[in-house]
Every structure is written in structure tokens, then in C-alpha cells.
Amino acid sequence: xxxxxxxxxxxxxxxxxxxxxxxxxxxxxxxxxxxxxxxxxxxxxxxxxxxxxxxxxxxxxxxxxxxxxxxxxxxxxxxxxxxxxxxxxxxxxxxxxxxxxxxxxxxxxxxxxxxxxxxxxxxxxxxxxxxxxxxxxxxxxxxx
Amino acid sequence: xxxxxxxxxxxxxxxxxxxxxxxxxxxxxxxxxxxxxxxxxxxxxxxxxxxxxxxxxxxxxxxxxxxxxxxxxxxxxxxxxxxxxxxxxxxxxxxxxxxxxxxxxxxxxxxxxxxxxxxxxxxxxxxxxxxxxxxxxxxxxxxx
DNA sequence: TCTATTTCGGACAATTTTGTCCTGTTTTAC
DNA sequence: GTAAAACAGGACAAAATTGTCCGAAATAGA
Numbered sequence: 001x002x003x004x005x006x007x008x009x010x011x012x013x014x015x016x017x018x019x020x021x022x023x024x025x026x027x028x029x030x031x032x033x034x035x036x037x038x039x040x041x042x043x044x045x046x047x048x049x050x051x052x053x054x055x056x057x058x059x060x061x062x063x064x065x066x067x068x069x070x071x072x073x074x075x076x077x078x079x080x081x082x083x084x085x086x087x088x089x090x091x092x093x094x095x096x097x098x099x100x101x102x103x104x105x106x107x108x109x110x111x112x113x114x115x116x117x118x119x120x121x122x123x124x125x126x127x128x129x130x131x132x133x134x135x136x137x138x139x140x141x142x143x144x
Numbered sequence: 145x146x147x148x149x150x151x152x153x154x155x156x157x158x159x160x161x162x163x164x165x166x167x168x169x170x171x172x173x174x175x176x177x178x179x180x181x182x183x184x185x186x187x188x189x190x191x192x193x194x195x196x197x198x199x200x201x202x203x204x205x206x207x208x209x210x211x212x213x214x215x216x217x218x219x220x221x222x223x224x225x226x227x228x229x230x231x232x233x234x235x236x237x238x239x240x241x242x243x244x245x246x247x248x249x250x251x252x253x254x255x256x257x258x259x260x261x262x263x264x265x266x267x268x269x270x271x272x273x274x275x276x277x278x279x280x281x282x283x284x285x286x287x288x
Numbered sequence: 289t290c291t292a293t294t295t296c297g298g299a300c301a302a303t304t305t306t307g308t309c310c311t312g313t314t315t316t317a318c
Numbered sequence: 319g320t321a322a323a324a325c326a327g328g329a330c331a332a333a334a335t336t337g338t339c340c341g342a343a344a345t346a347g348a
Binding site: 292293299300302306308310313318 | 324325329331332333337344348
């Protein structure tokens with residue numbers, strides 16, 4: 001569904017959001033270990049998220065990554081997915097047709113339309129706060 | 145959502161099914177042109193579908209590909225997707241966690257569960273016959 | 289100021305996916 | 319029987335994705 005970079009991005013954002021909610025800053029090593037993801041690859045992804053402004057980074061001792069608490073309740077899964085996989089994901093035809101649309105549909109277009117809308121709705125209405133809340137209660141997990 | 149090989153596979157199956165329903169056999173060149181897909185790559189995909197038994201191939205002049213009319217109403221999108229992308233697609237965690245399950249869920253597991261079931265249901269209940277029917281009426285298209 | 293810590297950014301490497309090409313084999317039509 | 323048509327399959331090539339490495343820049347603390 002999403003690229004593995006995107007999967008890691010979402011998990012990383014949840015991890016960082018959870019720390020930030022509790023007033024803590026975390027760093028690359030902690031994130032990578034928390035997710036059980038390759039450190040260097042995770043670094044690249046965090047770089048992208050930083051450039052997009054979804055997290056804030058700080059160099060030097062005691063530095064690391066943090067998320068603006070106000071943003072955590074506003075940033076949605078859709079925002080993160082778009083930042084990593086690009087906006088194409090939301091419009092890409094199920095059968096890969098470039099010209100697929102309501103007026104010139106592929107054979108499964110109408111079958112999948114409600115599903116796509118549902119997916120989009122979930123992504124757009126699920127904030128980081130929503131999903132990070134269960135994490136600290138050990139009700140959900142983010143480490144493979 | 146699916147790999148591009150899988151997108152082509154589904155479109156190719158629809159194309160072949162549509163021909164077969166009308167008692168016609170088609171060949172690689174026709175399929176590739178019908179889908180506007182690279183011929184050699186399409187050949188590989190048709191090879192896989194043939195080995196899986198979803199279509200039947202025939203060598204020599206006048207040869208090509210055809211689908212058993214009885215099968216066309218039974219083969220589902222899920223069958224084709226599984227043949228090309230493997231069964232993992234149906235169980236792969238949204239966030240890429242290997243250990244994700246109802247009892248040890250990732251933070252979005254429960255949010256996406258209904259969506260996943262819905263997707264699975266659509267794939268399993270949509271037969272080739274269903275989707276190829278609209279094609280001949282020029283109501284849907286499979287060429288990009 | 290010096291050092292240790294940490295992110296940044298570019299170059300590079302490995303892997304997977306996508307795509308091509310060529311040779312062989314089977315089959316049909318004449 | 320021969321030639322042409324068509325798929326089968328293996329080797330190869332290109333592109334995209336995933337992943338690594340290292341030096342530079344920034345920052346905190348001694």
C-alpha cells in the first residue's frame with residue numbers, strides 16, 4: 001500500500017509525537033531502535049520530514065528531533081504519506097491507467113471508488129495524536 | 145496499491161477474457177497493443193498467468209492466448225493479484241510490522257481493519273466476467 | 289576555545305522491480 | 319517436409335527503491 005520508506009516515516013512520526021507529548025526530545029539512534037529500522041535509512045526519512053516541516057531537528061549534544069505539540073493534533077496520516085510517497089498515491093488508478101477518470105473509467109473504477117474515498121477519509125481524518133495515544137498505554141506497537 | 149506488473153496482469157486478463165467470451169483467441173502483440181504496455185514485459189506476465197493456469201497458451205500460427213469461458217466467471221481479481229504479487233499483499237501490515245495482529249496491533253491496525261476487509265471482499269467477489277462485461281460496450285477502457 | 293555530540297547532505301552501493309533480447313521449441317499451413 | 323508464426327525461458331540491462339558511509343556544519347558543555 002505504502003512504500004517502506006513511508007511505513008517507517010509514519011512509525012517514526014508516531015514515535016517522535018509520543019515523546020514530544022511527554023515533553024521529551026529524541027534522537028536518530030533512539031528512533032531507529034524504537035522502530036527496529038535501519039539507522040542510516042531512517043536518517044534520510046527524518047531529513048525529509050524535517051524539510052517538510054513536520055518535525056523540528058536540532059544539532060549538537062542533547063539535540064535530536066521533536067514535534068510541535070500543537071501540530072501533533074493537526075498533522076494527519078495523509079500529510080505524512082504525501083510528504084514521502086507524493087500526492088500521486090491518492091489519484092493513481094487501480095489498474096495504472098493514466099487516463100482513468102469518472103468519465104473515462106477503467107473496468108474497476110466504479111467498484112473501487114467508495115473504497116478509495118474511504119481510504120482518503122481515514123488518512124485525512126486520522127491525526128498523529130489519534131494514533132500515538134494508544135502507544136504509551138502499551139496497547140499498540142510500532143517495533144517490528 | 146498493486147505492482148505495475150499486477151496492474152498489467154489484470155488488464156491483460158480482462159482483455160483476453162473479453163476476446164474469449166466472443167470466441168476469439170488473441171496473441172501477445174494484440175494484448176500489448178490493446179493495453180499500450182511494453183510487449184516483452186507483457187510476455188513475461190502472460191507466461192506467469194499461463195503457468196498458474198488462469199489462461200491457456202497455444203504456439204504456432206493462429207496461436208495465442210485464451211481463457212476457458214467457464215473459468216472467466218470464476219476467476220476473481222484476488223486470484224490474479226495473488227498470482228503476480230503473492231499472497232503477502234492481503235496480510236501485509238499497513239505500517240510494515242511483521243508482528244502486527246489483532247492481539248499485538250500497530251497503531252493504525254484497528255482503523256484500517258474494516259477497509260482491508262472491504263478490499264479483500266471486493267477482490268474476492270469480483271470475477272473477470274464482471275469487469276470485462278462493460279469493456280465491449282465501450283463503457284470502460286483498459287488502454288492508457 | 290576545544291571537544292564531543294548530533295543532524296545534514298552528497299556520493300555511493302545493494303536490491304528489487306521493470307523491461308529487453310535472443311535462442312529454442314512447438315505448431316500450423318501450404 | 320518446409321517455412322513462418324507464435325509462445326517459453328534464460329540471460330541480460332535499466333531504473334527505482336532501499337540502504338550505507340563519510341565529511342561538513344552546528345551546538346552544547348567543559
